[in-house]
Amino acid sequence: MNNNLEYFNANKATWNxxxxxxxxxxxYDMEAFxxxxxxxxxxxxxxLGDVKGKSLLHLQCHFGQDTLSWARQGAKCVGVDLSDEGxxxxxxLNEELHLDAEFVCCNVLDTSKYVKDTFDIVxxxxxxxxxxxxxxxxGRMIAExxxxxxxxxIAEFHPIVWMFDYLNDKPIMRYGYMQDDVIxxxxxxxxxxxxxxxxxxxxxxxxxxxxxxxxxTEAGLKIEYLNExxxxxxxxxxxxxxxxxxxxxxxxxxxxxIFEIKATKL
Numbered sequence: 354m355n356n357n358l359e360y361f362n363a364n365k366a367t368w369n370x371x372x373x374x375x376x377x378x379x380x381y382d383m384e385a386f387x388x389x390x391x392x393x394x395x396x397x398x399x400x401l402g403d404v405k406g407k408s409l410l411h412l413q414c415h416f417g418q419d420t421l422s423w424a425r426q427g428a429k430c431v432g433v434d435l436s437d438e439g440x441x442x443x444x445x446l447n448e449e450l451h452l453d454a455e456f457v458c459c460n461v462l463d464t465s466k467y468v469k470d471t472f473d474i475v476x477x478x479x480x481x482x483x484x485x486x487x488x489x490x491x492g493r494m495i496a497e498x499x500x501x502x503x504x505x506x507i508a509e510f511h512p513i514v515w516m517f518d519y520l521n522d523k524p525i526m527r528y529g530y531m532q533d534d535v536i537x538x539x540x541x542x543x544x545x546x547x548x549x550x551x552x553x554x555x556x557x558x559x560x561x562x563x564x565x566x567x568x569x570t571e572a573g574l575k576i577e578y579l580n581e582x583x584x585x586x587x588x589x590x591x592x593x594x595x596x597x598x599x600x601x602x603x604x605x606x607x608x609x610x611i612f613e614i615k616a617t618k619l
Contacts, residue, residue, distance in 0.1 A: 357486055360535060360556035361435065361460055364484060368436035370551050371543050372416055376442060380545040380587070381418065387450065391425065392418035394586040395598075396508045396613050397478055404428040404474065410498050412461050412477040417443025419478065420454050428474070430454040433464050435484075462490050464498060471500045478508045479587065480544075482565060483515060483557040486535070492568030499618040505574055506615050507565075511581060513608040514590065515559050524591055531561040544589045562612065574616040581609035 375381050386392055397419075405427030411420040414432030416439040424430045424447075432454060434440055440458040447454050459467045462485065475495050485491050495505050512531075517524040520540050528536055536557050542549045566576060584600035585593070590610070593601035602610065 356535075360486075364555055365435050365437075367553055367555050368415075368434075369438040371545075371553070372436055372438040372442055374543055374549045374551055375545045376416060378545040386418055387446075389425075391422040393422045394478075394508070396582075396586065396611065397476070397506065400506050400508070400613060400615055401474060401476070401504070407473040408470070408500075409474040409476055410464075410468065410470075410472040412464065412475065412495075413481045413484070414443065414456070415439050417446055417454065417456060419476075420456070421446060421450060421452055423476070424452045424454045425450075431468060431470070431472075432456045433459060433461060433468065435460055461485070462494060464494050468498065470498075471503070472498055473500055473503050475499055475503070475505045476507075480510060481507070482509060482560050485560075486558050488560055488564050488568035489571065492572035492574070495569065496572035496574060496618055499574075501618055503618050504615060505569065505618070506613070508611060508613045509565075510585070511609045511612050512559060512561050514610060515557075519591060528559055530559065531564065532559045544587075565614065569614070569616050573619055575619050577615040577617055578613075580613050582611040582613075583609055585610040 376383055404423055407428050409423050409428040409430045411430060411432040414420045414434045417432050420430045420432035432443055437458045440456045443456040457467050475498055499505060516526050516528050516530055518527040539554045541552055543553055570576060583602045583606045584596055586600050588601045594604055596602055
């Protein structure tokens, strides 16, 4: 556990580099976003519906596209991220687009030290829990930042997805579903630009669904639903097939790619 700060610092350095690459990538499609295209996917917009006039805290917001997409829909948003380069770009986009979101640079587990307001909605999505060594402090922080009756929503890659090592030609099942040990990966490129020459160095942790659910319920949240889906909105894994809905799925559909949880603070 003593090494977590070292892991977080390494991840922060990598995410600072990723911001520069991702801001120019087709996946994040910055020009279309600036012209008004929402970066939000169907799972999250269906789950949260009309957010107009609601306060929303976006955890691990990268450079703020989703935060600003919620702001465009009328939510009063605060975005939090570990990367200072990400927060810098988010603030600059907020200004350029004449929106009123706020952005805070901190480790997501330290959010309550930096953000004192409480919110109607706490939101987080896609590639978030794997950066956290332990989900219990995460669950407590979410409960602290929610108003009574407020909603927490997460759309995230399924834990089975993270059991595989994708760095070779064919994915190999290598990591434990609920592995305690940290996982280190080093490779060229990023999920948003596989041709990039940047060297990604990152530390992550695998968490089973029970760990995610229990972190939330032990913090006092009531799970409204937990859904699992074969279709992911991003083509970031090998050999996915595009579906009629515009999402992506594995050819054999042997395991789900995405889960979503909606919970309420009692």
